[in-house]
Amino acid sequence: MDFTLYIIIAIILFVIVSSLFTVKQQSAVIIERFGKYQSIRNSGLQIKIPIVDRIAGRLNLRIQQLDVIIExxxxxxxxxxxxxxxxxxxxxxxxxxxxxxxEYPHDQITSYVFDVVRAEVPKLKLDDVFERKDDIAIAVKRELNDAMVTYGYDIINTLITDIDPDIQVKHAMNRINAADREKTAAEYEGEAERIRIVAKAKAEAESKRLQGQGIADQRREIARGLVESVDVLNTVGINSQEASALIVVTQHYDTLQSIGAENNSNLILLPNSPQAGSDMLNNMVASFTASNQVGEAMKKSGTKEKEYKPKRNLPPQTDFPSQNNPAE
Structure with missing residues (x-):
């Protein structure tokens, strides 16, 4: 009697345990009764009839990912x-x-991916494949959605995560990119060098212009100073020839004094005899007289002189008395 009771209790426990089952979150269980579809059970504790009902399969309702490698x-x-x-x-x-x-969703999805990619990529060049990979991914998703929705699958997204050309092609592309960058760098360097040369030429031209303007201003002021000096000497009774001789002698000795006062000056030989100033003035007067004579001859021969405007008629060459012979 006790043994029979134990058997009954065991059978009851078996029936209860066989009747209860759990379904995980984001999962679905298909129940069949005698091999025929009965129902779909969702997450939680579920009950089925032992021996009569059986769990035919479980489906994962979470988002899954399938990676397909295509050549x-x-x-x-x-x-x-x-x-x-x-x-x-x-x-x-x-x-x-x-x-x-x-029955095999992964194989079905793989087949569609192969079909779409091998239909789209041969239409594009290699550079376009990299640039338009998103368009290829969209085409794959559109084709998969149209095909898999009938089987209860929703295509969330398709991504082309890698494009790997042949190794020799990659080396060639790297060489092309390196050469293109070197060409661009050379163009920028040439442009920079051209800008430096132009800027340097402009600076030198401006320097020469300012230097010439400074020399012209200096000569203009010297000439103005000489004219004023002659005018001042004329007011005290010294004629133009004597004034010119005095100015030349004064400048001559001022030059000697400045050279002697310079500490690091090189050796320069200049005439420093008492007749030096007179000789320099005579040479200058002779040069001006010869220039005037040439100009007059050119005018008589009908030649037009350009930029020749004599300021005054200088007196003829005159020997000035020297300090060695005051009686002259």
């Missing part, structure tokens, strides 16, 4: 390997179709 050829005959990541999930309202209509 194909571009329009310019370059073989590339592409990695396409497909994110998909089972639609909760269509668990029946997902379980009974499609």
């Amino acid at each position: 194909t050829k571009t329009k310019d005959n370059v073989f590339v390997k592409m990695k396409v990541s497909v994110q998909f999930k089972v639609v909760q309202e269509r668990v029946y179709e997902a379980f009974y209509k499609l």
Whole structure:
């Protein structure tokens, strides 16, 4: 009697345990009764009839990812390997179709990805494949959605995560990019050198212009000073010839004094005899007289002089008395 009771209790416990089962969150369980579809059970504690009902399968309702590696050829005959990541999930309202209509969903999705990629990539050159990879991904998603929605699968997104050309092609592309960058760098360096040369030439031209203007201003002031000096000497009764001789002698000795006062000056030999000033003035007067004679001869021969404007008629060459012979 006690043994029979134990058997009954064991059978009851077995029936209860066999009747209860749990379904995880974001999962679905398909129940069949004698091999025929009975119901779909969602997350939580569920009950089924022992022996009569059985769990036919479980489906994951979370988003899944399938990575597909494809080797194909571009329009310019370059073989590339592409990695396409497909994110998909089972639609909760269509668990029946997902379980009974499609036995191997991963294989089905892979086949569609191969078909679309090998139809789109051969239309593009290698550079365009990199630039338009998003367009290829959109085409894959559109084709998969149209095909897989019938089987209860929703394609969330498709991503082309890697494009790997042949190793020799990659080396060639790297060389092309390096050469292009070197060309651009050389162009910038040449432009910079041209700018430096132009700026230097402009600076030198401006320097020469200012230097010439300074020399012209200096000579103009010297001439003005000489005229004023002659006028001042004329007011005290010294004629133009004597004034000119005095100015020349004064400048001569001022020059000697400045050279002697310079500490680091090189050796310069200048005439310093008492007749030096007179000789220099005579030579200057002779030069001006010869220039005037040449100008008069050119005027008589009908030649037009350009930029020749004599300021005054200098007196003829005159020997000035020297300090060695006051009686002269």
